Amino acid sequence: MATSPIEQFKIKELVPFEPAGVDLSFTNSSAFMMIAVGLVVVFLTYSMRGRQLVPSRWQSMAELSYEFIANMVRSNVGSEGRPYFPLIFSLFMFVLFGNLLGMVPYSYTFTSQIVVTFALAIAVFIGVTILGLVKHGLSFFKLFFPAGVPIYLAPILVPIEIVSYFVRPVSLSVRLFANMMAGHTMMKVFGGFVAALGILGVAPLAMLVALTGFEIMVACLQAYVFTILTCLYLNDAIHLH
Amino acid sequence: MKRSAWRIGWSLPVVALAIAPSAAFAAGAEGGLPQLDVTTFPTQIFWLIVSFTVLYIFMSKIVVPRIADVLEERQDRIADDLETAERFKGEAEGVKAEYEQTLADSREKAQALFRETHEMIVKEHAAAEAEAARKTAVTTKEAETRIAKEKDGALENLRAVASDAATAAMTKLTGISVDDTAVGKAVDAAMTQRGA
Numbered sequence: 001m002a003t004s005p006i007e008q009f010k011i012k013e014l015v016p017f018e019p020a021g022v023d024l025s026f027t028n029s030s031a032f033m034m035i036a037v038g039l040v041v042v043f044l045t046y047s048m049r050g051r052q053l054v055p056s057r058w059q060s061m062a063e064l065s066y067e068f069i070a071n072m073v074r075s076n077v078g079s080e081g082r083p084y085f086p087l088i089f090s091l092f093m094f095v096l097f098g099n100l101l102g103m104v105p106y107s108y109t110f111t112s113q114i115v116v117t118f119a120l121a122i123a124v125f126i127g128v129t130i131l132g133l134v135k136h137g138l139s140f141f142k143l144f145f146p147a148g149v150p151i152y153l154a155p156i157l158v159p160i161e162i163v164s165y166f167v168r169p170v171s172l173s174v175r176l177f178a179n180m181m182a183g184h185t186m187m188k189v190f191g192g193f194v195a196a197l198g199i200l201g202v203a204p205l206a207m208l209v210a211l212t213g214f215e216i217m218v219a220c221l222q223a224y225v226f227t228i229l230t231c232l233y234l235n236d237a238i239h240l241h
Numbered sequence: 242m243k244r245s246a247w248r249i250g251w252s253l254p255v256v257a258l259a260i261a262p263s264a265a266f267a268a269g270a271e272g273g274l275p276q277l278d279v280t281t282f283p284t285q286i287f288w289l290i291v292s293f294t295v296l297y298i299f300m301s302k303i304v305v306p307r308i309a310d311v312l313e314e315r316q317d318r319i320a321d322d323l324e325t326a327e328r329f330k331g332e333a334e335g336v337k338a339e340y341e342q343t344l345a346d347s348r349e350k351a352q353a354l355f356r357e358t359h360e361m362i363v364k365e366h367a368a369a370e371a372e373a374a375r376k377t378a379v380t381t382k383e384a385e386t387r388i389a390k391e392k393d394g395a396l397e398n399l400r401a402v403a404s405d406a407a408t409a410a411m412t413k414l415t416g417i418s419v420d421d422t423a424v425g426k427a428v429d430a431a432m433t434q435r436g437a
Contacts, residue, residue: 006274006275009274009275009276010275011275011278011281011285017284022283023280023281023283023284024283024284024288025284027285027288029281029285029288030285030288030291030292033292033293034288036292037292037293037295037296037299040296040299041299041304044300044304045299045303045304048307048308048311051307051310051311051314052311053318055311062308063308066305066309067312085305086297086300087297087301089304089305090296090297090301093296093300094292094293094296110285110289112276113276114276114277115276115282115285116286116289119285119286119290120289181276
């Protein structure tokens with residue numbers, strides 16, 4: 001069934017690669033990760049090649065994305081967030097290009113893979129937790145009991161805070177994955193309607209046009225959400241509450 | 242318009258969520274959601290690490306320093322230009338103040354000159370007037386002296402004529418010749434009496 005709406009999420013092996021019995025083949029997902037990285041690098045280096053004082057259009061775009069994330073880090077984390085800026089910028093551009101690349105027909109959306117988003121989220125989670133522990137030692141655990149709260153609330157508050165802390169990587173990854181998957185599934189379903197309804201397919205086609213715009217917005221929005229939540233977690237780790 | 246677009250936007254996921262699971266079950270024979278196929282996890286994680294590491298290295302070594310450089314350079318340039326502009330503005334203000342100073346000086350000088358000239362003219366005028374007044378006074382005095390002298394002369398003549406007339410009248414009327422001195426006295430008394 002070639003028109004199954006979830007067919008598009010299938011991993012297809014392109015170059016087999018299986019060292020020590022583990023399947024690490026180069027797949028369509030890997031290919032699009034590489035393409036995204038290539039596009040980000042080309043975009044950000046080629047546009048800046050002139051180093052013009054008065055920027056060209058492409059250079060403005062590169063500078064704009066840089067300053068967007070720089071402001072985000074500055075306002076959410078403060079000046080201590082400076083060393084993590086390249087990482088957060090990479091994260092944003094990677095997710096953004098992954099999402100937007102998925103909007104190109106016949107492409108593959110690697111951000112619709114729960115394992116990819118979860119790997120990114122858990123890396124952020126572990127990194128932030130280690131950073132907090134290194135920076136604050138045992139007082140990092142004050143994060144689970146905010147100052148100024150009456151002590152008798154501790155039995156309720158502490159478990160809630162702990163659960164909400166450990167749910168972070170799950171919510172972070174599922175939000176991105178579910179948004180991307182739902183959007184792409186929906187587009188495929190409506191695409192199927194267009195083909196099935198013949199002349200009446202104009203209605204779902206119009207819907208599909210609107211949906212495409214909506215999905216492009218979601219692609220940008222989810223990249224933004226993923227990045228800003230990373231900033232907030234980083235801020236928690238650096239400043240506690 | 243915008244609101245309806247939003248409503249459509251929100252209703253779509255609901256439709257999709259209603260459809261997607263059935264579609265997933267339809268594909269169930271082939272192993273359900275492709276995302277949940279655990280055998281693909283190692284390769285995806287591996288290539289994610291590879292690609293993200295490549296991206297991060299590029300970012301931190303090339304892209305971020307370069308953009309930061311350009312932005313900083315621009316910032317410096319703008320600050321520099323602003324500074325230059327500020328300096329030029331200061332210079333212009335100095336020149337303006339100098340010009341105004343010169344203008345004020347010239348005005349003051351002109352006024353001083355005017356005042357001086359005015360004073361000089363007034364002084365000369367006063368001197369000329371005083372001179373004229375003095376000359377007039379002298380002339381007037383001379384004239385007065387002359388008039389007085391002539392008046393005295395006239396009075397003297399009048400006295401002689403009166404005495405002669407008195408003597409002649411006496412002689413003619415009474416035939417007595419009188420002493421000139423007595424006649425003179427009587428005439429004087431009469432003149433004094435009439436207020437001559």
